Amino acid sequence: MSLSNVLRSPVGKKFVTGITGLGLVIFVLMHMIGNLSMFSGDDAYNEYAHFLASLGPLLYAVEAGLVLFFLFHAITGVRIWIGKRKARPQGYDMYRSAGSPSLQSSSSRSMAITGIILLVFTVFHLISFKFGPGGPGNGDPAYMTVIDGVEMRNLALLVREKFATTWYTLGYTAIMLLLVVHLRHGVWSALQSLGAMRPSITPAVYTIGGLLGLGIGLGFIAMPLALYLGWI
Amino acid sequence: MANSMNITLKVWRQAGPKAKGGFETYVVPEANPHMSFLELLDVLNEQLIKEGKEPVEFDHDCREGICGSCGVVIDGQAHGPQQRTACCQLHMRHYKDGDSIVIEPWRAEGFPIIKDLVVDRTSFDRIIAAGGYISANTGAAQDANSLPIAKADADLAMDFAACIGCGACVAACPNASASLFTAAKIAQLSLLPQGDPERKSRAIAMVDQMEQEGFGDCSNHTECEAVCPKGISVSAITKMRREYMKAVIG
Numbered sequence: 192m193s194l195s196n197v198l199r200s201p202v203g204k205k206f207v208t209g210i211t212g213l214g215l216v217i218f219v220l221m222h223m224i225g226n227l228s229m230f231s232g233d234d235a236y237n238e239y240a241h242f243l244a245s246l247g248p249l250l251y252a253v254e255a256g257l258v259l260f261f262l263f264h265a266i267t268g269v270r271i272w273i274g275k276r277k278a279r280p281q282g283y284d285m286y287r288s289a290g291s292p293s294l295q296s297s298s299s300r301s302m303a304i305t306g307i308i309l310l311v312f313t314v315f316h317l318i319s320f321k322f323g324p325g326g327p328g329n330g331d332p333a334y335m336t337v338i339d340g341v342e343m344r345n346l347a348l349l350v351r352e353k354f355a356t357t358w359y360t361l362g363y364t365a366i367m368l369l370l371v372v373h374l375r376h377g378v379w380s381a382l383q384s385l386g387a388m389r390p391s392i393t394p395a396v397y398t399i400g401g402l403l404g405l406g407i408g409l410g411f412i413a414m415p416l417a418l419y420l421g422w423i
Numbered sequence: 424m425a426n427s428m429n430i431t432l433k434v435w436r437q438a439g440p441k442a443k444g445g446f447e448t449y450v451v452p453e454a455n456p457h458m459s460f461l462e463l464l465d466v467l468n469e470q471l472i473k474e475g476k477e478p479v480e481f482d483h484d485c486r487e488g489i490c491g492s493c494g495v496v497i498d499g500q501a502h503g504p505q506q507r508t509a510c511c512q513l514h515m516r517h518y519k520d521g522d523s524i525v526i527e528p529w530r531a532e533g534f535p536i537i538k539d540l541v542v543d544r545t546s547f548d549r550i551i552a553a554g555g556y557i558s559a560n561t562g563a564a565q566d567a568n569s570l571p572i573a574k575a576d577a578d579l580a581m582d583f584a585a586c587i588g589c590g591a592c593v594a595a596c597p598n599a600s601a602s603l604f605t606a607a608k609i610a611q612l613s614l615l616p617q618g619d620p621e622r623k624s625r626a627i628a629m630v631d632q633m634e635q636e637g638f639g640d641c642s643n644h645t646e647c648e649a650v651c652p653k654g655i656s657v658s659a660i661t662k663m664r665r666e667y668m669k670a671v672i673g
């Protein structure tokens with residue numbers, strides 16, 4: 192059986208969404224922790240961003256991997272969603288969950304829509320920040336700074352400008368809440384898709400996965416909110 | 424009758440596979456709490472026959488929850504509101520006088536409607552035929568004792584073997600996936616030495632057939648376990664995934 196056939200099979204699709212999903216969870220967790228450096232001051236944040244940028248080829252490799260993970264995760268997710276529409280052309284007049292042990296929730300039922308919104312957000316987010324003023328191919332001197340004699344991008348300035356706007360901060364917060372919703376089902380589901388679950392640990396893993404998602408979401412919201420409120 | 428109940432039924436009627444279906448509303452004034460859900464439909468049908476109307480077609484056989492023939496969606500839940508119960512074992516004592524109940528067939532591309540509440544579940548037969556069998560000659564009854572199997576494995580295999588193939592897992596799954604049905608057989612046979620010769624080909628062939636029958640992919644909603652009259656655990660699906668990946672890797 193060829194690899195592409197395996198990855199297209201019902202089990203393979205889950206394997207792809209599971210592996211890429213877990214990879215993306217690790218990514219958002221690291222990203223969130225990195226953002227918190229803003230609480231130690233603009234210099235700390237800029238130095239962290241500079242450190243990442245100075246990794247050079249290693250950073251490009253990770254970025255290329257992330258793009259692939261995003262694409263595979265999204266494409267497979269959308270294919271599962273299309274398949275589900277085809278598998279039940281006529282829906283029920285009345286449909287209700289039977290309750291526990293079902294883990295069906297608004298979160299599990301909205302994975303495709305929350306996922307698509309998050310993907311679109313990611314594109315705009317990259318345009319705003321990574322490729323924004325002072326970024327690659329956009330070396331605006333107003334967004335450069337010198338810390339300890341090293342010239343680097345003043346990303347903190349850009350972040351402060353963006354989150355000074357009410358609608359931007361609110362929109363960002365709303366999207367991060369959608370990330371929480373996505374991860375509530377996503378973390379547990381990824382492990383189940385990889386065949387790593389046992390009934391005895393499922394409830395605990397589901398709860399821990401949901402809390403991890405909540406922690407990541409709140410962590411992302413903390414810094415912009417603190418900026419907006421003028422706490423930092 | 425002393426505690427007779429007046430029940431209103433909104434039932435899906437469809438004259439044939441290609442016909443356009445729709446809901447019809449009927450009142451059954453002489454229901455009672457001792458009836459099973461299927462007996463309620465019997466009473467409705469007697470009423471309809473007396474009125475010169477076509478009775479409602481529904482599948483049933485054993486009426487004791489073991490054959491898997493029955494199965495309708497009752498008020499949005501496969502087999503109705505009581506868990507671990509096929510609808511033939513659901514009793515009207517769970518309802519009150521004056522209740523109205525919506526009854527729909529299993530809805531899935533892999534289960535085309537034949538008539539009214541009866542769907543064609545031969546897709547399940549084809550999934551089993553693809554690999555849900557063993558070729559080992561297991562001898563007669565007493566030979567079972569000559570092949571010891573760890574108690575834990577035997578018990579777990581028995582749990583998965585409890586599937587009656589009713590199709591509620593598909594009906595309740597938001598994706599109309601047949602993963603629990605397919606996985607139960609793969610998981611059961613993977614635990615037993617008798618299942619060993621076809622272990623790899625079985626996992627691949629059954630998963631493949633499941634997809635060809637037009638069932639959706641699993642999204643781990645785990646609704647299937649909640650509606651399964653036998654309470655088969657989604658751990659079968661976990662096992663199926665491991666079996667499949669092992670089979671394609673080596």
Ligand code: FES
Pocket residue numbers: 482483484485486487488489490491492493494509510511512
């Ligand atoms: S009629 Fe046999 S299980 Fe319901």
